[in-house]
Amino acid sequence: MGIQDIIEGKRQWRAHMARVKALPPDYQIVYKEMQRYLFKVGPVDLADGPLLPEIVDFFEEGAAASKGVLELIGDDVAAFCDGLIEGSPTYADIYQESISGKPGTAGK
Template sequence: MSDAEKSGFISKVIGPKKRWRAYRARVKELPESHRMAVEAIERYLMHFVPTNADSNASMFEDLADLFEQAAADGTPIREVLGEDPVEFVEAFAQNYSEGGYAPSRARKQMVDAIERATSEDTGQEDETV
């Protein structure tokens, strides 16, 4: 893949760089447990590559909005995501994408990361490795 192809693919995944950097700065300011959950969801969402970069940028910005509001309200991560983070994220992504896929490995990684984030959010130790 040439540099131009890589740049085009990256822009398709994350949208305009300026919006991506602003989104990442917002995520960095979240409480650690909320940031961990957003980063897990973000990695998973990278498997949903809409054809419209603006749509993808909006998706990440809306994700940041959701978790900023949850953090400000003191809403636990499980109340935001429900018991099935895969179901939540796939429904969330459908609002922005007609395509994409999420292999089972990506699902497991996201679920494991959410478990770690929620145990930190509630102050419990995570017993899974």
């Protein structure tokens, strides 16, 4: 990864966060909670994948339709996030696989 890649990544992240800041306040709060949750348990490709921008797209459409954020996702933010990442490999899955080997086989 070169310096240009890092600069471009920062530029894209800032543009993404500008879109989030343009959302209504309730949408911003829920997005930040979703982001926090996904960064803790989310899929391996979260930073490079399309999930976060797709959430912002979904929220922008909901805000344009004058819907409340909880009308879109329901009352349980974590359950909604779990539904989004269902079937995607997570860091927790990778860790679980690394420790679930048979006893005595580590390091061989």
